[in-house]
Amino acid sequence: MTESRNIVLDVQDLVKRYGAITAVDGVSFSVRAREIFGILGPNGAGKTTTLECIETLRPVDAGTILLNGLNVRTQSQEVKRIIGVQLQSSSFFDKLSLAELLVLFGEMYGRSVDPLALLDEVELRDKSRAQVVQLSGGQKQRFSIAAALVNDPVVIFLDEPTTGLDPQARRHLWGVIKRIRSEGKTIVITTHYMDEAEELCDRVAIMDAGKIIAMAPPQEMITTLLAGGFRKEKVERLASLEDVFLSLTGHTIRDE
Amino acid sequence: MLTLASMKMFMRQREAILWTLLFPLLVVILFGFVRFNGVGSIGLGVVNEAGATGADLLARIKSVRTFEVTEGTRESEMGELAKGERDLVLLIPAEYAPATSAEMTAYGDLEAKPQVTQLGGLVLQRVLDESAFAGAPGLRRTALSTLPFKSRNLTYMDFLLPGILSMSIMQMGIFGVAFGFVSLKKRGILRRLWVTPIRPNDFIIAQVAMRLLVLLLQMTIMVGVGILFLNLHFIGNIALIYLMGILGAVVFLGFGFSLAGISKSEDQVAPLANIITLPMLALSGIFFSRSNLPGFVRSITSVLPLTYLADGLRSVAIDGATLAQVTPQILGLVLWGVVSCALAVRLFRWE
Numbered sequence: 364m365t366e367s368r369n370i371v372l373d374v375q376d377l378v379k380r381y382g383a384i385t386a387v388d389g390v391s392f393s394v395r396a397r398e399i400f401g402i403l404g405p406n407g408a409g410k411t412t413t414l415e416c417i418e419t420l421r422p423v424d425a426g427t428i429l430l431n432g433l434n435v436r437t438q439s440q441e442v443k444r445i446i447g448v449q450l451q452s453s454s455f456f457d458k459l460s461l462a463e464l465l466v467l468f469g470e471m472y473g474r475s476v477d478p479l480a481l482l483d484e485v486e487l488r489d490k491s492r493a494q495v496v497q498l499s500g501g502q503k504q505r506f507s508i509a510a511a512l513v514n515d516p517v518v519i520f521l522d523e524p525t526t527g528l529d530p531q532a533r534r535h536l537w538g539v540i541k542r543i544r545s546e547g548k549t550i551v552i553t554t555h556y557m558d559e560a561e562e563l564c565d566r567v568a569i570m571d572a573g574k575i576i577a578m579a580p581p582q583e584m585i586t587t588l589l590a591g592g593f594r595k596e597k598v599e600r601l602a603s604l605e606d607v608f609l610s611l612t613g614h615t616i617r618d619e
Numbered sequence: 620m621l622t623l624a625s626m627k628m629f630m631r632q633r634e635a636i637l638w639t640l641l642f643p644l645l646v647v648i649l650f651g652f653v654r655f656n657g658v659g660s661i662g663l664g665v666v667n668e669a670g671a672t673g674a675d676l677l678a679r680i681k682s683v684r685t686f687e688v689t690e691g692t693r694e695s696e697m698g699e700l701a702k703g704e705r706d707l708v709l710l711i712p713a714e715y716a717p718a719t720s721a722e723m724t725a726y727g728d729l730e731a732k733p734q735v736t737q738l739g740g741l742v743l744q745r746v747l748d749e750s751a752f753a754g755a756p757g758l759r760r761t762a763l764s765t766l767p768f769k770s771r772n773l774t775y776m777d778f779l780l781p782g783i784l785s786m787s788i789m790q791m792g793i794f795g796v797a798f799g800f801v802s803l804k805k806r807g808i809l810r811r812l813w814v815t816p817i818r819p820n821d822f823i824i825a826q827v828a829m830r831l832l833v834l835l836l837q838m839t840i841m842v843g844v845g846i847l848f849l850n851l852h853f854i855g856n857i858a859l860i861y862l863m864g865i866l867g868a869v870v871f872l873g874f875g876f877s878l879a880g881i882s883k884s885e886d887q888v889a890p891l892a893n894i895i896t897l898p899m900l901a902l903s904g905i906f907f908s909r910s911n912l913p914g915f916v917r918s919i920t921s922v923l924p925l926t927y928l929a930d931g932l933r934s935v936a937i938d939g940a941t942l943a944q945v946t947p948q949i950l951g952l953v954l955w956g957v958v959s960c961a962l963a964v965r966l967f968r969w970e
């Protein structure tokens with residue numbers, strides 16, 4: 364297969380338990396180079412846990428994860444060098460300016476970085492002397508993407524980068540993410556916004572209760588749903604990805 | 620290289636480091652202005668070389684409220700006088716015989732403590748007179764002559780500065796590490812670090828190394844400022860000061876990491892850290908000498924880590940103690956270090 368040569372991330376039968384809870388229950392997927400791969404799912408579905416296993420932050424209970432041919436379980440140090448990570452919740456040292464923080468993060472990889480070039484990438488050059496606490500929510504998220512880029516990573520993981528942002532800030536961030544992909548990076552992103560997944564992602568996986576219950580390009584999912592006889596009550600578009608999501612995972616609000 | 624990055628990370632916290640360095644100095648200077656000089660009692664050392672013959676006189680002297688009497692050999696008592704631990708030392712010579720001896724000698728620093736020395740001399744003379752006339756009146760009076768003795772005239776500053784240094788070592792270890800790590804942990808900064816190639820051990824080593832470096836700097840500044848501006852009578856070996864400081868730091872860093880391990884938030888750290896540090900601040904002889912504590916409390920407090928550190932630093936800095944002379948303190952610190960590091964290894968958690 365010519366395709367398999369392009370695979371940057373390959374997850375097979377990943378299992379992760381927290382005590383009695385099986386947070387990730389036999390998940391398999393692979394991500395191709397320069398792809399934007401989305402993981403969708405209700406709160407507590409196991410998205411963050413899946414990412415953290417790949418990011419070497421959590422010991423895995425079963426399964427294999429290959430990242431650029433490296434085994435995440437045994438070669439975590441090498442893996443860390445080629446991934447860029449934005450965590451769902453993390454902050455940065457205070458008292459340092461954005462530029463200083465980026466330089467510092469670069470040093471952790473033994474690299475000297477050009478902080479202004481990185482800030483340009485996420486359109487924050489004019490904030491280079493500001494501290495993280497002085498940024499708005501959207502600016503913070505863009506900054507943590509810049510921090511994820513310091514080591515020129517092969518794959519970038521973004522965990523809910525747009526949660527809590529207003530529609531304008533979200534669209535701004537989409538632009539940033541697309542540009543990063545166009546520069547040759549592979550991106551894995553989680554989100555609760557279906558329009559975002561539809562707009563950004565080449566393929567999405569929908570997770571529920573630790574399992575992937577569907578995986579395909581967004582358009583294909585919608586087509587499949589329509590082919591199954593689904594019709595919206597009020598039609599201005601025939602269906603959106605949001606409909607796919609809800610029909611797969613149910614309408615009720617989940618507790619985490 | 621990664622350790623270096625971690626170190627830089629620490630060094631970038633400029634304000635915190637500046638504060639660490641300046642705070643103890645401020646405390647010292649503040650307390651230096653407040654003088655605790657009230658003439659409460661007179662510290663009298665008695666050297667009784669007359670044995671049983673001198674016993675009656677000694678008992679009389681002891682019954683005088685004004686005196687806080689300590690007995691000792693000529694050598695030890697004169698040594699204490701030199702350090703400023705005694706106000707006056709009375710010599711009861713071997714040939715002393717009540718009501719027949721014509722002269723007796725006391726030593727005191729007339730220059731540095733004129734009132735105390737003179738007052739003490741007068742009271743002593745009265746006791747001698749009473750003793751002489753108690754047997755039969757009309758016998759010879761023993762005249763006391765008070766001879767000047769140049770003591771090093773140690774001040775409260777000499778006592779305080781090594782104490783404050785010990786205190787700041789303890790605070791840095793316990794509060795610095797425990798609050799620092801819990802906050803890094805809680806805010807998710809540590810998780811963000813672990814997706815970089817920084818290794819947890821490197822990070823800890825860097826944290827410890829940086830704190831020790833800051834500590835060396837701090838000890839240098841404190842001693843330097845003390846000698847230059849605060850009239851500190853420093854006669855110690857600075858290398859020995861560094862050694863004791865680092866040992867003390869290891870003890871308290873161990874406790875700091877243990878606390879960081881069992882606490883989930885700053886709210887949990889604060890009371891625990893206070894429970895550990897406050898009693899030691901009060902009882903380890905930081906601000907006031909432990910010699911005023913009741914006997915059994917004193918013996919308990921003498922095995923506290925802060926006591927070992929403060930006593931050790933003080934004897935080296937002020938009394939010029941050698942390595943051999945502070946071996947008990949060093950052993951005490953090493954033992955506490957083993958305990959605290961073992962605890963840290965057991966309790967410390969990254970998550």
Ligand SMILES: Nc1ncnc2c1ncn2[C@@H]1O[C@H](COP(=O)(O)OP(=O)(O)OP(=O)(O)O)[C@@H](O)[C@H]1O
Binds near residue numbers: 405
């Ligand atoms: N550190 C942990 N210890 C124990 N259980 C955990 C831990 N982290 C997550 N879980 C549990 O694992 C399950 C999956 O959580 P996870 O955070 O991966 O979900 P998620 O899909 O990212 O949710 P969200 O959309 O809310 O971010 C949940 O049931 C959660 O309660």
Ligand SMILES: [Mg+2]
Binds near residue numbers: 410412451522
């Ligand atoms: Mg999540």
